[in-house]
Amino acid sequence: MDERLAELGPHIVTPYPGPRTRVLVERLRRVEGSGMRTAAAEYPLVAWESARGALVYDPDGNRYLDLYAGFAAATLGHAHPRVTAAIQAQAERLTHVSSAYPTPTRAALMETLLSLAPTGLTRGLFAITGGQGNDLALRLARRATGRDEFIAFRGGYFGRDAGVLGLNGKAAFRRGLRVAPGAHFFPYPYPYRCPFGNRHEDPAECGREALAYLEHALRDPASGIGEVAAIVVEPVQGNAGVVVPPPSFLPGLRRLCDELGILLILDEIQSGFGRTGCLWACEHWGVAPDLMTVGKGLGGGLAVSAVLGREGPMGALEPGQHTSTFLTNALTHAAALAGLEVMVEEKLWQRSRELGAFLLSGLAARLAGHPHVGEVRGLGLFVAVEMVTDRDTRRPAPERAREVLSRARDAGLILGLSGQFSHVVKLAPPLIIGRKQLEIALELLGEVFHA
Numbered sequence: 096m097d098e099r100l101a102e103l104g105p106h107i108v109t110p111y112p113g114p115r116t117r118v119l120v121e122r123l124r125r126v127e128g129s130g131m132r133t134a135a136a137e138y139p140l141v142a143w144e145s146a147r148g149a150l151v152y153d154p155d156g157n158r159y160l161d162l163y164a165g166f167a168a169a170t171l172g173h174a175h176p177r178v179t180a181a182i183q184a185q186a187e188r189l190t191h192v193s194s195a196y197p198t199p200t201r202a203a204l205m206e207t208l209l210s211l212a213p214t215g216l217t218r219g220l221f222a223i224t225g226g227q228g229n230d231l232a233l234r235l236a237r238r239a240t241g242r243d244e245f246i247a248f249r250g251g252y253f254g255r256d257a258g259v260l261g262l263n264g265k266a267a268f269r270r271g272l273r274v275a276p277g278a279h280f281f282p283y284p285y286p287y288r289c290p291f292g293n294r295h296e297d298p299a300e301c302g303r304e305a306l307a308y309l310e311h312a313l314r315d316p317a318s319g320i321g322e323v324a325a326i327v328v329e330p331v332q333g334n335a336g337v338v339v340p341p342p343s344f345l346p347g348l349r350r351l352c353d354e355l356g357i358l359l360i361l362d363e364i365q366s367g368f369g370r371t372g373c374l375w376a377c378e379h380w381g382v383a384p385d386l387m388t389v390g391k392g393l394g395g396g397l398a399v400s401a402v403l404g405r406e407g408p409m410g411a412l413e414p415g416q417h418t419s420t421f422l423t424n425a426l427t428h429a430a431a432l433a434g435l436e437v438m439v440e441e442k443l444w445q446r447s448r449e450l451g452a453f454l455l456s457g458l459a460a461r462l463a464g465h466p467h468v469g470e471v472r473g474l475g476l477f478v479a480v481e482m483v484t485d486r487d488t489r490r491p492a493p494e495r496a497r498e499v500l501s502r503a504r505d506a507g508l509i510l511g512l513s514g515q516f517s518h519v520v521k522l523a524p525p526l527i528i529g530r531k532q533l534e535i536a537l538e539l540l541g542e543v544f545h546a
Contacts, residue, residue: 104535105507106158113155116142146173149528160536162524163511167365170392171434172525178395181433185426194422201423204432213375213383218409221401221423225364225390226254228400232386233258236358238411242322248283250335250515253362262327279320281309285338287470302341310351325358330376333365336519337479345380358385368392369526372448372475395434397427443526451475454533461541467495478522491516502543
């Protein structure tokens with residue numbers, strides 16, 4: 096590999112964890128509470144000192160190739176020059192402003208978001224984190240419909256805020272915490288692990304059965320379900336392991352909502368902004384929601400989210416019922432606006448589609464026949480490798496997934512861990528990652544999985 100090409104990929108000079116990383120982690124363990132991952136008994140993830148593009152540098156001089164984009168948030172990569180310049184320029188004019196005061200940047204950002212939104216979404220409200228955005232969507236749905244109950248799905252993830260904890264499918268996220276009542280969980284059509292039996296060879300049948308089961312319950316007056324305000328769903332389940340539903344599922348949910356007078360809330364926080372090869376994941380199935388939450392990739396690395404929606408539910412709150420000191424931060428809005436401009440100018444969703452196909456096919460070829468790889472799947476640059484103890488029983492293998500992440504880290508690759516049993520290796524690289532960088536990653540991943 097020539098020197099210039101080598102600079103695009105990882106470079107490990109100090110075995111992990113290096114001495115400076117150890118010191119940093121111990122400093123944090125002395126001062127932070129137990130809720131952070133750094134408090135875990137096993138050694139934590141890579142320590143970050145700086146990052147640029149798709150490369151991350153740790154305190155010990157190691158360089159990593161980031162195939163997880165800071166938990167799928169760094170859509171434009173790290174320290175994108177346009178975003179950095181926008182932050183610097185904004186910092187010289189205005190940094191903090193309460194949500195009570197209007198600013199030009201706030202207006203421009205919301206106008207731009209709505210110009211890109213699915214059909215019918217004409218108004219929006221800002222939030223800070225994805226969880227707060229989802230909490231706001233639930234409040235809007237309750238006020239708009241006068242109902243208190245929601246349909247959620249197994250494996251779904253909507254953040255750690257108190258208002259949405261009860262919608263998370265994974266019990267570990269809410270263990271020992273009191274959650275708001277009113278969520279009814281239904282099977283999400285997960286073709287590789289279809290809850291209605293093994294439909295791996297026919298994902299469409301799994302989707303039809305999931306819809307039929309839900310529809311029967313919603314129409315059954317003795318089902319135990321009360322008055323439903325909304326169905327809340329991720330178009331592609333992210334934390335469950337990049338679970339892509341069969342083609343009929345989202346259109347079927349839209350039909351059910353229309354027939355029963357229920358709102359459809361789509362969480363595009365992980366799947367939006369080009370991640371799946373379309374600007375919004377729901378575009379793959381031609382579905383427009385009543386409310387849509389966005390975040391992660393919106394802020395160019397800074398914390399901002401939003402709810403976009405139709406006139407009716409977006410007008411449900413009274414003036415002043417949604418306000419917070421840091422709700423409309425000028426710096427984050429400037430960063431988000433610059434990031435959206437780059438996204439549109441460079442049509443990064445098309446790049447995601449093309450590079451995602453390259454990554455998916457490359458992984459599938461390298462892992463074909465691997466005894467512990469159950470499935471390689473994905474949509475755009477949203478890709479997962481499901482680890483199993485064996486391909487016949489498909490029993491989840493979380494220990495093998497953790498081994499892959501550990502070996503990948505030692506090779507200089509940053510990956511994610513997801514899945515209902517923490518058994519899925521997840522890839523969500525920045526959309527600006529180079530093809531040569533993906534080629535380097537694929538070669539290393541082949542070695543990592545087969546080690």
